[in-house]
Amino acid sequence: MLVEVTGLAVTAGDRRLVGPLDLAVAEGERVGLVGPSGSGKSLTVAAVLGEVPADLRVSGAVRVAGRPAGDPSLRGRVAGALFQDSATALDPLARVGAQLAGPARRLHALTRAAARVQAREDLARLGFADPEDVARAWPATLSGGQRQRVALALALAGRPRLLVADEPTTALDTVSQAAVLDLVDRLAPALLLVSHDLAVVARCCTRVLVLSDGRVVEEGATAAVLAAPQHPVTRALVAAARAGPS
Numbered sequence: 001m002l003v004e005v006t007g008l009a010v011t012a013g014d015r016r017l018v019g020p021l022d023l024a025v026a027e028g029e030r031v032g033l034v035g036p037s038g039s040g041k042s043l044t045v046a047a048v049l050g051e052v053p054a055d056l057r058v059s060g061a062v063r064v065a066g067r068p069a070g071d072p073s074l075r076g077r078v079a080g081a082l083f084q085d086s087a088t089a090l091d092p093l094a095r096v097g098a099q100l101a102g103p104a105r106r107l108h109a110l111t112r113a114a115a116r117v118q119a120r121e122d123l124a125r126l127g128f129a130d131p132e133d134v135a136r137a138w139p140a141t142l143s144g145g146q147r148q149r150v151a152l153a154l155a156l157a158g159r160p161r162l163l164v165a166d167e168p169t170t171a172l173d174t175v176s177q178a179a180v181l182d183l184v185d186r187l188a189p190a191l192l193l194v195s196h197d198l199a200v201v202a203r204c205c206t207r208v209l210v211l212s213d214g215r216v217v218e219e220g221a222t223a224a225v226l227a228a229p230q231h232p233v234t235r236a237l238v239a240a241a242r243a244g245p246s
């Protein structure tokens, strides 16, 4: 199993924010995590990435590719991460091409020239018609949708086996949302996708877990959950997804 979470609990003092929760993602699988605001989605993926804030306590077993979450050998190489705000992923003081070449050189010992070629290829793969220009650009000169595509390229630059994406399209306009989701769907080797919007998860994920108050209240094939939601929280999410983009 690529991701194996058993008995995860995240607590703040004596308040339990997440858990107990089990979650598994197989190699190549696409799993969605949906739930209303505050249901524990972000803390769950933070636990998978080994990045739960230090003021919180994590218990249970979280393993990625057989190693404890947060193990430095996993970063970029096994799991790439994409968040809502691409501004935090990109260095404003480095050109796009140089940023993309970083992980390729660090994780795969590519030469500077080979990393440069790979960065151009990655930008083309990410739908940029003019990879040379984008590689030379500073992040601030790109649109929000373009920046998020670069952030996706960066998350995938180390050729990880898993993409972890937390609300990757929430900050984008509808057209960019569709473009970024399409790329996530096409390029993620395996996917753990967080969204408050079941329609977003339905686009990319074959299996979905519904969270409420830090626990999984429903789980199953996305199509089956959409067609016949059982839990009231799931029903509300299905109704919201049918009502259109949020």
Ligand SMILES: Nc1ncnc2c1ncn2[C@@H]1O[C@H](COP(=O)(O)OP(=O)(O)OP(=O)(O)O)[C@@H](O)[C@H]1O
Pocket: 012, 017, 035, 036, 037, 038, 039, 040, 041, 042, 043, 044, 053, 055, 056, 196
């Ligand atoms: N560092 C923290 N200290 C205390 N409580 C926290 C901390 N981080 C998150 N929480 C609380 O934990 C709960 C779960 O938060 P989390 O961010 O995982 O929810 P979420 O489902 O991702 O919500 P959203 O969709 O709003 O991002 C919330 O009640 C939140 O207020």
